[in-house]
Amino acid sequence: MSRNKKVLTGTHFEMGNWACAEGAIAAGCNFVAGYPITPASEVANRLAARLPRVNGTFLQTEDEIGAICSAIGASWVGCKAMTVTSGPGISLMQENIGFAVATETPLVIIDVQRFGPSTGVPSVGLAADMVQVARGSHGDYQIIALSPESPQEMFDLTIRAFSLAEAYRVPVFLMADGFIGHMREQIVIPEEDRTKIKQRKIAEQSVSVLDRRDFLDVKVAPMPVFGLGLKAHVTSSCHDEHGMRNLSDPAVMHTYVMNPIKKIVNHRDDIVQVEDDCIDAEVALVSYGTVSRSARAAAGLARKNGLKVGTFRMLTCWPFPDKEIRQLAENVEYMLVLENNTGQMYPYIKAEAAHACRVSFLGPQTLGQIHDPEYILSHLNRR
Amino acid sequence: MTVSIHPLKKYTRSHITRTTTCPGCGIGIVSQAILRAIDELEFNMDDFVFVSGIGCSAWIPSPLYNTDTLHTTHGRPIAFATGVKLGLPNKNVMVISGDGDLAAIGGNHLIHAARRNINLTVILLNNGIYGMTGGQTAPTTPRGLTTITSPYGTMEHNFDITPMVVTAGASYAARWTTYHPRQMTRSIKKAIQKKGFALIEAMSQCPVQYGRVSKLGKAVDMLKDFKVNSVKINKARNMEPEALLGKIVIGEFVDIEKAELSEECMNLRRKMMEAM
Incomplete structure (x- = not known):
């Protein structure tokens, strides 16, 4: 090779x-x-x-x-x-x-x-x-x-x-x-x-940046990449759709903040990925990252003990999978959020789930140690 | 009526009709020196990418210059420009910013870019004070000067930027004042053509902030002060340190040839690809 x-x-x-x-x-x-x-x-x-x-x-x-x-x-x-x-x-x-x-x-x-x-x-x-x-x-x-x-x-x-x-x-x-x-x-x-990956769209040639929309398009503006003679004007200061600095117009300020947010939020269905293994489950173990490995093992142990436990894993944490968490909450009785920290995503999950099911948080026995599946199971047995 | 068009107008965005500088500011002189250097070298603006930070002088290229311009966060233009140059080694990448931006908050990037000897042209306008934020003391403010954040006089010693950049490893470094626009233009031309890290420290008057607190007065008085207090580097080398107190040493501090980073990176890629 x-x-x-x-x-x-x-x-x-x-x-x-x-x-x-x-x-x-x-x-x-x-x-x-x-x-x-x-x-x-x-x-x-x-x-x-x-x-x-x-x-x-x-x-x-x-x-x-x-x-x-x-x-x-x-x-x-x-x-x-x-x-x-x-x-x-x-x-x-x-x-x-x-x-x-x-x-x-x-x-x-x-x-x-x-x-x-x-x-x-x-x-x-x-x-x-x-x-x-x-x-x-x-x-x-x-x-x-x-x-x-x-x-x-x-x-x-x-x-x-x-x-x-x-x-x-x-x-x-x-x-x-x-x-x-x-x-x-x-x-x-x-x-x-x-391995297919998406490529950025690149802006077309124009006389002036005023003839192009290089920024703030909720559908994602083609990028005026440098070195192509596009004469791009790039600033992180508040700017209009042409990239020109504008520090006085409230409407421009609003768009400068809102459109990049909408660009992500409007496309959240394309971005958000979750792994929902909670069919028939009464209890959902909600996790992401490394802890998901323990959650899966714990769910397996629980099933052997006759508990209807499933796992729900967030592959995308941001934008936050609010819709998916809400749907899950409506289908289970109890949601246990597992994170290897003191509960960083928990408030966001709870805010979407607490209207429909019981929600609680379980950190690891000792911070920095991955949850022992038996430890998760003992928590489920105690609840 | 005859309409006369400024000979450098062709280098600016046509819809930008005003600048943000105060009356008497040195930015106009330095900006003209930059554009004259580009003009005399017969470059096209599309041969350049300009990167600037935060502060009055960062607004020289952004939005005025009619080419790709990147206006960045405070202190970081050299770091951004490093990525631009490594990705576009065949373009001239010029950083234009102030002493607060490049030597205070961004001092570490300045030192390391000089050490790497990456082919950037850095125009550092030094007005000895924070102008945009209202006249606070800077690392370049002369010791003892009373400013709004040194109301009892600065107790700190000030940076001598150009020799520091020379020590860090730059290929080219020169210092001029706005009283020396022709010499400055010549140095900028050399800096653009230099394969390696090149610094022009442009001592520039800020009559509104610095002129007021130093009691040097208006722009013309400050330019006269530059004239009186500037000492050519050849002469300065034979002078005692005490005699140089309060003086501005001007001229070329270094002009050498040495390996340059973006070319080294290209050579490495070529070597590795050929070994396939």
Whole structure:
């Protein structure tokens, strides 16, 4: 097998972080900027070696701010750009996550989450950034966040992240954690031509930006990529549909905030993916990411004990699967929300479910340890 | 009636008819120096991408210049420009921003871009103060000056930006004042053509904020001050540090050839692809 092969078609036994790097390359990623951080480093390490072999560029920056900014800059010149980090890096990137939202920049951000707050425990996984990726930058906005439960999904959902970023001109997060980032499992990489990803639409030539709509289209405006003579005007300050700064017209301010939100919310059916295994269930174990593996095992144990327990997994955490949670709540008696944190998604789930069923939260026995399926089961028996 | 059109008008967006600068601001002089350099080199505006940050001088290219312009967050234009240049190595990528943007909040990116020797042209307008936000002290404010956030006089020492960038590894670095627009234009031409990181530190008058607190007065008085206090670098090298206190050392600080990052990246890709 050539070391320059773009897509490593075949069956592998590798880490989740390896799968993520290969998913990026299979998606056509050709620019990655990053700063070393545990437990995400292996993604960047692999891409540093792989990218130049597939005509791409890897840049190790002076900090995570430099990483996201250079990735956004690369996206504006037409690269499929990505950065990879963990919680402390996301905290540093927040201002420019808002920049990517406001300028409608396609960007993939890999977050291999770790135990926080602050410097916390680098090598222990925790679903620590579920809210900060969606709400951490100032102002109102929507992003997309996908939550993988296995190394295989770190490959599959990285590809989907690029597809969504390109289609909607928005930052897309892959919310992995230290556990699946470092877990080795079977990873199946399909043939190159089986990996279909959406490509961004590019703006047409015009005399002036005033003759084009480059921004704020709820149906996603074609992107005025740099270097093509389009004379794009890009600013994250409040701007009109042509990208021209406007800091005085309240109607423009309203559109500047609302249309990028609508762009995501109006397309939520295309974006939101859940795995609903709750047919006939009276109890739903609601989870995402690594914890879903325990939820599935717990549901299996419960079924053996004669309890009607099913699982519901959010592959998309943002935009929030509100409709799907509401439907689930109407079909079960009890919803147990499992998260490896103190309940970051729980308030959002409860808000959609509590009108129709009983809802409660169960964190792990010890924070940073994945829920023991027996522990989940004992909780179900006690309820 | 004869309509005369400014010779540099062709480089600006036709629907932008006014700028945001205060009367007497040095931005106009620096902006003209930039456009004259492009004009004299016979470049097309489409050969450039301009990146700027936050502050008065970040509004030089955005929205005025008629090409791709990226107006970014505070302190980060060099970081954004790094991605732009690596993705578009055949375009001239120019960063235009102020001392607060590039040397205070964005100081680390300035140092590391110079260290990498990435082919960017950085025009850093240094007015010694935060103008847009109302005259706060900057890392470039001379020690002892009273400003709105140093009401008892600044206690801190100020940055000497150009020598710092030289030490960090830039291929080209020059400092001029708005009293020296022709020399500045010549240096910008060299900076654009230089394969490597190139800095032009443009000392620029801010009569509204700096002129007021320094009691230097209006724009013309500030330009006279630049004239009187500027010392050419060749002369400065033979002067005692005490004699240089309060002086502005002007001229070319460095002009060397060395490996440049975007080309190195291209060469690596080519080498790896050929090894297939």
